[in-house]
Amino acid sequence: xxxxxFFARFxxxxxxxxxxxxxxxxxLMIYIPITVFTTIIAPALLMPKERLDVSIQNEYLVAGLVxxxxxxxxxxxxxxxxxxxxxxxxxxxAFGL
Amino acid sequence: MISLRNLELPSEFRDGLKAIAPxxxxxxxxxxxxxxxxxxxxxSLLNLTLMSLLVFAGASQFVAISLLISGSSFLLxxxxxxxVNSRYFLMSASLGTYTRKWSIKWQAVLSFLxxxxxxxxxxxxxxxxxxxxxxxLGVSLGLYIEWLVFTIIGGLMGSFxxxxxxxxxxxxxxxxxxxxxxxxxxxxxxxxxxxxxxxLSVAGSLFLPTKWYIPIAIVLGTIIGGMLxxxxxx
Numbered sequence: 020x021x022x023x024x025f026f027a028r029f030x031x032x033x034x035x036x037x038x039x040x041x042x043x044x045x046x047l048m049i050y051i052p053i054t055v056f057t058t059i060i061a062p063a064l065l066m067p068k069e070r071l072d073v074s075i076q077n078e079y080l081v082a083g084l085v086x087x088x089x090x091x092x093x094x095x096x097x098x099x100x101x102x103x104x105x106x107x108x109x110x111x112x113a114f115g116l
Numbered sequence: 117m118i119s120l121r122n123l124e125l126p127s128e129f130r131d132g133l134k135a136i137a138p139x140x141x142x143x144x145x146x147x148x149x150x151x152x153x154x155x156x157x158x159x160s161l162l163n164l165t166l167m168s169l170l171v172f173a174g175a176s177q178f179v180a181i182s183l184l185i186s187g188s189s190f191l192l193x194x195x196x197x198x199x200v201n202s203r204y205f206l207m208s209a210s211l212g213t214y215t216r217k218w219s220i221k222w223q224a225v226l227s228f229l230x231x232x233x234x235x236x237x238x239x240x241x242x243x244x245x246x247x248x249x250x251x252x253l254g255v256s257l258g259l260y261i262e263w264l265v266f267t268i269i270g271g272l273m274g275s276f277x278x279x280x281x282x283x284x285x286x287x288x289x290x291x292x293x294x295x296x297x298x299x300x301x302x303x304x305x306x307x308x309x310x311x312x313x314x315x316l317s318v319a320g321s322l323f324l325p326t327k328w329y330i331p332i333a334i335v336l337g338t339i340i341g342g343m344l345x346x347x348x349x350x
Binding site for chain 1: 138139140141142143144145146167170171172173175176178179180193194197198199200201202203204205206207208209211212215216220223224227228230232233283284285286287288289290291292293294295296297298299300301306309310313314315317318321322329330333334337338341342345
């Protein structure tokens with residue numbers, strides 16, 4: 020894992036010392052962080068207990084939506100984490116989950 | 117001349133350290149959540165610390181942990197790590213515009229320390245200023261040390277607390293990625309790819325064995341994104 024991670028970070032820097040990147044390549048590569056983040060976010064919010072749960076009883080989904088809004092407004096990582104976790108704990112308290 | 121340089125360099129380094137202050141809480145809770153989860157998975161404190169020390173990639177460490185929980189094969193863990201981290205090709209490549217003239221030693225060190233957060237901070241600074249390697253070092257090294265320290269704290273807490281889910285700490289992972297995801301989304305094609313990839317990963321998670329949905333959804337989503345880009349250019 021360590022070797023592969025370092026390779027990913029270092030290889031392109033080394034290749035780039037010689038080659039210029041094309042616009043097309045950059046346009047494609049922007050989708051990798053987008054899809055990585057989405058692949059982690061979607062199941063974490065929609066199926067926190069290993070099964071699909073689209074309801075207000077799913078505290079992770081509600082907290083996720085609140086976090087999206089808060090992150091969009093503030094771009095503050097610490098604040099978003101704290102708000103999200105607070106929403107989860109609040110809903111658990113409210114619903115007795 | 118030399119004394120002037122010596123005075124200048126640490127100030128860029130300190131700027132870098134200051135720049136990551138707003139990220140402090142988020143990174144700390146992310147690292148603690150990792151430490152807790154890793155302990156829960158059965159990783160020893162030494163092993164989970166070594167993973168932070170050597171790999172230093174929050175997302176793939178989390179994914180590796182969840183793969184370990186579900187008893188996935190070594191091959192799946194390596195393949196997923198590779199796919200999850202392939203975004204660093206892009207990040208290194210786009211930073212390369214500024215860093216390509218620095219020595220290989222510097223590039224190796226800064227490459228090792230590259231993270232989603234340090235990439236975001238460094239790029240936004242370099243875009244309007246002189247690209248300074250000490251600034252990137254300050255940002256990256258600060259995040260590295262914070263990650264390491266709070267990983268250990270999380271691991272220690274894991275020995276006392278039970279399940280991190282009880283305190284909603286596992287939400288630190290999606291919350292972090294939400295904050296990182298939003299600023300890079302700029303047009304409807306990217307929103308479309310998000311929706312498709314999200315649907316694919318949920319469907320894959322429901323129907324595919326173990327965690328193969330992670331690399332599969334990433335690869336398919338990226339290909340669809342690339343096709344949308346080509347279609348736009350026509």
